[in-house]
Amino acid sequence: MVLALAAVVLTVLMKLIAPRWAAKPLQPLSAAARRQPAAAAGVAAQPAYVPWEEAKENSGDRMLALDCTHSSALTLTHHKAARNPPLVSLASECSTGLALDVLAAAAADPAAAAAAAPWLSKPVVSANHFDADAVLSIWVLLNREEALTHDAVLRHAARIGDMREAALGDSPPGGAGPRLGRRRGRRRGHRAPRAEAVLLDEQHRAALRPEWQDEYEQVLAGWRADVVLTALPGSCFEVESRYTQFVCTHSRPVRPRLDMQPLAVALNRLDARREAGCDWAASSMVDTGPLLRLDRGGDKLSKAQRYGHPTDRPHFRSGLSPAQFEAAVVSFYSHGLAGTAPKVGGWSWEELRQLNASVDWAAWEQGVLPAALAVAAAAAAQNALFTMANNYDVVVLGGGNSAGYVAHNWVKHNGGPGRLAIVGEEPYVSYERPALSKAYLFPEAPARLPGFHTSVGGGGDRQAPEWYIEQGIDFVTGTKVTAVDVAGKQLTTAAGETIGYGKLIVATGARPVTLTDFKTPGADLQGVHVLRNVQDADALIAAMQACKAAGDKAVCVGGGYIGMECAACLAMNGLDVTVVFPEDRMMSRLFTPEIAAFYEMFYADKGIKLIKGDVVTALEGTDGKVATAVLKSGARLEASLVLVGVGARPNTELFAGQLDLVQGPPGGIKVDGHLQTSNPDVYAIGDVATFPLILTGGTPVRQEHVTCCRQTAAHAVAEILAPGGPVFDYLPFFYSRVFNLSWQFYGLSEGDMVLHGDMASSPAKFGAYWVKDGAVVGAFLEGGSNDDNAAIMKAVVARAAAPADLAQQGLAWALAL
Numbered sequence: 001m002v003l004a005l006a007a008v009v010l011t012v013l014m015k016l017i018a019p020r021w022a023a024k025p026l027q028p029l030s031a032a033a034r035r036q037p038a039a040a041a042g043v044a045a046q047p048a049y050v051p052w053e054e055a056k057e058n059s060g061d062r063m064l065a066l067d068c069t070h071s072s073a074l075t076l077t078h079h080k081a082a083r084n085p086p087l088v089s090l091a092s093e094c095s096t097g098l099a100l101d102v103l104a105a106a107a108a109d110p111a112a113a114a115a116a117a118p119w120l121s122k123p124v125v126s127a128n129h130f131d132a133d134a135v136l137s138i139w140v141l142l143n144r145e146e147a148l149t150h151d152a153v154l155r156h157a158a159r160i161g162d163m164r165e166a167a168l169g170d171s172p173p174g175g176a177g178p179r180l181g182r183r184r185g186r187r188r189g190h191r192a193p194r195a196e197a198v199l200l201d202e203q204h205r206a207a208l209r210p211e212w213q214d215e216y217e218q219v220l221a222g223w224r225a226d227v228v229l230t231a232l233p234g235s236c237f238e239v240e241s242r243y244t245q246f247v248c249t250h251s252r253p254v255r256p257r258l259d260m261q262p263l264a265v266a267l268n269r270l271d272a273r274r275e276a277g278c279d280w281a282a283s284s285m286v287d288t289g290p291l292l293r294l295d296r297g298g299d300k301l302s303k304a305q306r307y308g309h310p311t312d313r314p315h316f317r318s319g320l321s322p323a324q325f326e327a328a329v330v331s332f333y334s335h336g337l338a339g340t341a342p343k344v345g346g347w348s349w350e351e352l353r354q355l356n357a358s359v360d361w362a363a364w365e366q367g368v369l370p371a372a373l374a375v376a377a378a379a380a381a382q383n384a385l386f387t388m389a390n391n392y393d394v395v396v397l398g399g400g401n402s403a404g405y406v407a408h409n410w411v412k413h414n415g416g417p418g419r420l421a422i423v424g425e426e427p428y429v430s431y432e433r434p435a436l437s438k439a440y441l442f443p444e445a446p447a448r449l450p451g452f453h454t455s456v457g458g459g460g461d462r463q464a465p466e467w468y469i470e471q472g473i474d475f476v477t478g479t480k481v482t483a484v485d486v487a488g489k490q491l492t493t494a495a496g497e498t499i500g501y502g503k504l505i506v507a508t509g510a511r512p513v514t515l516t517d518f519k520t521p522g523a524d525l526q527g528v529h530v531l532r533n534v535q536d537a538d539a540l541i542a543a544m545q546a547c548k549a550a551g552d553k554a555v556c557v558g559g560g561y562i563g564m565e566c567a568a569c570l571a572m573n574g575l576d577v578t579v580v581f582p583e584d585r586m587m588s589r590l591f592t593p594e595i596a597a598f599y600e601m602f603y604a605d606k607g608i609k610l611i612k613g614d615v616v617t618a619l620e621g622t623d624g625k626v627a628t629a630v631l632k633s634g635a636r637l638e639a640s641l642v643l644v645g646v647g648a649r650p651n652t653e654l655f656a657g658q659l660d661l662v663q664g665p666p667g668g669i670k671v672d673g674h675l676q677t678s679n680p681d682v683y684a685i686g687d688v689a690t691f692p693l694i695l696t697g698g699t700p701v702r703q704e705h706v707t708c709c710r711q712t713a714a715h716a717v718a719e720i721l722a723p724g725g726p727v728f729d730y731l732p733f734f735y736s737r738v739f740n741l742s743w744q745f746y747g748l749s750e751g752d753m754v755l756h757g758d759m760a761s762s763p764a765k766f767g768a769y770w771v772k773d774g775a776v777v778g779a780f781l782e783g784g785s786n787d788d789n790a791a792i793m794k795a796v797v798a799r800a801a802a803p804a805d806l807a808q809q810g811l812a813w814a815l816a817l
Contacts, residue, residue, distance in 0.1 A: 055126035063126055226254055291306070398508040401709045408460050429464070617630055
């Protein structure tokens with residue numbers, strides 16, 4: 001498995017280019033033709049390929065050197081010593097892109113064509129190596145019109161495969177075409193199918209996309225574009241710091257190169273079971289493409305091996321697992337690059353030396369690395385230990401918080417081992433999701449797994465992976481279910497496996513609404529985030545560090561729970577935060593104007609700016625990264641980080657046409673008072689369930705809150721193990737903790753609102769009751785103790801009669817009930 005820039009890149013690449021060579025063979029010029037003037041040779045519009053060793057000796061001044069340099073030849077290359085046409089700059093990350101830029105300019109403008117003529121009229125094209133970029137550069141110059149029609153795919157292929165030497169020993173199909181070797185020796189092997197399968201047939205393109213899509217997105221995402229982690233069978237690993245950190249890369253910002261010597265030292269201490277006679281060693285930071293690999297006795301690699309594909313180099317067995325090795329490498333780079341912003345134009349050696357000298361590698365090895373390895377070990381353990389049977393009495397679809405509470409209640413009510421399975425798409429067993437917008441983002445003593453696995457938030461055990469094993473519950477992580485056959489009682493996974501069930505509990509939750517859902521221009525720029533899972537939170541933490549280095553400006557879109565809680569965390573991390581929302585006050589669905597005014601003033605005192613009654617209509621960026629949020633009012637906000645918290649949509653798609661779904665708001669899967677769907681063997685719980693709220697006479701509601709997850713999970717388990725119990729009776733409950741504030745709300749915000757307490761005290765302690773038909777139906781309290789909060793909940797549950805002087809009695813009235 002190659003985690004970035006894999007071997008499959010060249011396979012896809014050669015599927016694209018080989019047939020065009022077959023159609024137009026690259027026949028080397030005769031020796032006489034090479035020595036003739038260009039016009040006499042008759043090749044001004046169609047050059048010929050000549051192998052480098054021959055071209056550089058006999059045709060230097062007649063040659064166009066591609067993706068490389070030559071002392072007397074003109075070039076089309078993205079290297080520093082380029083002798084490129086004046087009408088292009090080093091704006092492409094690849095030489096193929098430069099060639100396409102020149103051809104496009106020449107085709108569009110006679111003046112540009114004249115300027116490019118000395119380059120495009122050369123009778124010979126050649127390159128001193130055959131990585132993907134060099135091969136494609138040659139092909140572009142030999143197939144100019146066709147190349148321009150496939151500009152995007154050629155650029156993509158060149159970027160993905162750059163610095164990967166091709167094995168082109170055989171001619172393409174049909175017997176025509178060149179026999180191209182590496183610089184050191186020729187190699188036979190690759191035969192490619194017809195290019196139409198890639199370029200012209202949508203079905204083939206769709207089939208190949210999974211082979212490169214993830215890797216290409218990593219290329220665009222950040223430092224992983226410049227660092228290649230390779231894991232081969234037999235626990236053989238290496239890391240390559242790509243040459244893109246060596247030359248000046250102009251098409252995108254790059255992060256600085258790290259000296260991998262500290263990583264090698266740490267791995268030698270960690271990897272006690274590595275192959276005998278081998279040690280982890282790292283190339284010098286100033287090498288073109290430094291490698292970190294297990295080395296046996298100082299064996300030296302040939303040049304072809306060093307710059308070839310990872311499988312061309314000898315590899316030795318490590319005692320680490322792939323998860324451990326990846327965790328070590330990722331933590332090394334995350335720690336070393338924390339707080340550094342990418343920049344265009346490369347980094348000087350002096351800058352790199354200063355950066356590497358400033359990193360506290362001891363802190364990484366003693367603190368960050370062990371924590372990363374612990375998380376990797378837990379994930380690897382659960383994936384190795386949990387294997388699924390074909391059928392279960394009960395299956396939970398979805399591995400979120402509510403699934404963990406199903407397991408908790410299953411054990412509590414003696415459901416028995418071997419009968420329950422949970423299938424989750426995340427790499428972790430269930431955890432308390434509210435921690436993500438609170439303690440997980442704290443700058444000091446942040447929460448981390450396994451510390452907040454379900455069901456610690458509800459006062460139960462911490463259900464780490466081992467807990468499920470001990471209880472005989474199969475919890476399978478990292479598994480996507482792609483189809484559900486409700487009538488046939490069967491799930492199908494992305495891997496094609498099937499899982500049968502007697503009862504199904506749907507706990508698929510909800511997904512964040514994004515700006516892409518609103519077709520907001522720029523919504524796909526780097527630096528735009530949502531928050532739903534641990535991966536999102538980790539990405540947000542990294543984005544906060546990058547934002548600090550880029551000017552500290554952050555914009556939160558949305559004035560609800562996620563927007564307000566995350567705005568507080570961003571501010572706590574030292575960012576300059578602006579919150580934009582269309583309502584006239586924050587938390588408008590719950591807060592009255594009086595309550596909202598208190599929190600708005602508090603946020604302002606913390607330096608957080610609120611823009612009310614406005615929306616983000618577009619995002620603009622530089623180098624693919626967000627830089628500006630444009631508002632409907634015309635205002636423009638500088639932003640290196642944009643966090644979107646504008647709601648969530650229930651995940652119901654797998655059940656369309658099989659279960660009764662709520663088509664309009666609030667959405668979700670419709671269930672009855674026992675949480676059964678329209679199919680009696682299927683239950684729905686948590687964020688995806690729309691149930692009748694007894695408090696309002698049966699109004700269908702969907703509650704996106706952890707308390708609802710916990711209580712619906714408990715009720716569904718009770719119904720399955722002992723059918724016919726009471727209907728589900730839920731008291732709406734919401735809470736939040738930001739800065740040193742903490743509030744809770746119970747019931748309904750309907751009727752007349754009665755304020756009580758003192759907003760001006762320090763710390764503030766105030767609240768509100770909602771009175772309808774003479775009874776208290778809702779209560780809110782800021783700064784209350786556990787006893788205080790229990791008292792207001794009791795008043796709402798009892799629908800206690802409100803006295804005339806409720807405002808004066810305030811909290812004391814509820815405490816006296």
